[in-house]
Amino acid sequence: MATEDTGNWADAIRDALVACSSRPAKGEEPFAGRLEHAALGGIGLSTVVSGPQQVARTSRLIARDRRELLLVNIQTEGQSLARQDGRSATLLPGTMTFLDSTRPFMLEFSGSFSQVVVQIPRALLPGRSLVGVTALELDDHGPGRLVADFLLGLGRQRRNEPGVAAALLPHAVGLLESVLDLTTRDSATQTSAELTSQRIHRFVRQHAHDPSLDATGVAAGCGCSRRTLYRALAADGQTLTTLIRRLRVARAQRLLRDRPTLTLTAVAVQSGFGGAAQLHRAFQSVAGMTPGTYRAAAMDGEASPTVVGSEVR
Missing domain, CATH: 1.10.10 (Arc Repressor Mutant, subunit A)
Incomplete structure (x- = not known):
């Protein structure tokens, strides 16, 4: 989509990414931006092209939009500054940064820019803790470059063969986990x-x-x-037991959303449960609703893309 209005732009960011405020740089009216988005199983892939602006995710916006995501931003053009938890990182073309949507952050773009943004539900990354903004410079031959090239390739593929890009998108989770491990492997703070x-x-x-x-x-x-x-x-x-149950419910949620004709028994089996009754009990415990209620909400566009409930929060 393209937009010429900052209000519409903030709405587009909220729908594709997370709720944020957006303010164009002084003297940069009229505002123009383009955002392309695709998703599969709660994992999103977005291409953002826009002019200079400041984007902020505040505590108030987090309270209204509780999506728990790891946001992976790959700068492809222009320059930006990312801030979170008192830390900051300057992003140039060829830099990848990781932001946690559950805590406030700010992005400042000094000029026109483009980014590829991958959104991964935190339920798919259990045990992963980010402290402040984490930035990774991508050298020509390192593993970070290989993963970034894969993600950028998905962004290009999405325009030509969106079905193929969507099918490959879930593989981004494991690749990004590996990159995060490598970036923190030598950190003195990681035991x-x-x-x-x-x-x-x-x-x-x-x-x-x-x-x-x-x-x-x-x-x-x-x-x-x-x-x-x-x-x-x-x-x-x-x-x-809690970890396995939560991840199985997360998988069941994706199946309920993405394959609405699949029987509950089939959803249970493909998620690792012994049967529909076991799925029902676990789903009620973790998500606070039955699988049938969740599926109905998903068909109406109301279901959250991640596992919800006290065990995750």
Whole structure:
């Protein structure tokens, strides 16, 4: 879409990304911008082209729009400044930054710019904690460049073959997790326990649809003992059962939204539950509603793209 009005622009950002205020730079009227967006399973891919402006996500806007997302911004043209939690990063073409939608942030664009923005529900990244804005310079041969090129390629592919781009989009989650691990691997603030916790969460997310998944399998897959497994999860304030249930419900939500003709039994099986009754109990516990109610809300465009309920918040 294209817009010439800052009010419409803020609405477009809210619908495709998260609720933010937008203010053009002084002397830059009339305002012009373009935003293209595609989504699959709650993961979004947007291309933003616009003039100089200031974009802010405030505590008030967060209270009104509680979507919990990791926002991955890849600067392709122009320059911007990102601020969050007292930290800041200057973004030039070839820089990727990570922002947490659950905390206030600000983006300042000094001139015309373009970005590719990937929006990933935090429910798909359990155990991942970001402190302030995290920026990654993309050198010509590093892993960050490979991931950024993949995401930029998806942005181009979306225009030509949107179905193909949508099918590949979910693979962005694992790739971005790997990049985040690499950017923090040598950080003095990241302990061995934190790395173990991230490895456990990633393994469980990748295998939650397996109904036989248990502590023995997770520990073996992560190269740690059951005791270490339990201790790492306890430090995060949750149990393995809670984590698996939450991720299975997240998968069920995506199926309920994206495949409305799928039976509840099929949704249960593909999400890792033993049957429709088990799905119903877990869904009610995590999301605070039944699968049928959630599906009806999704068909009306009212369902949240991420798992909601006290266990996630």
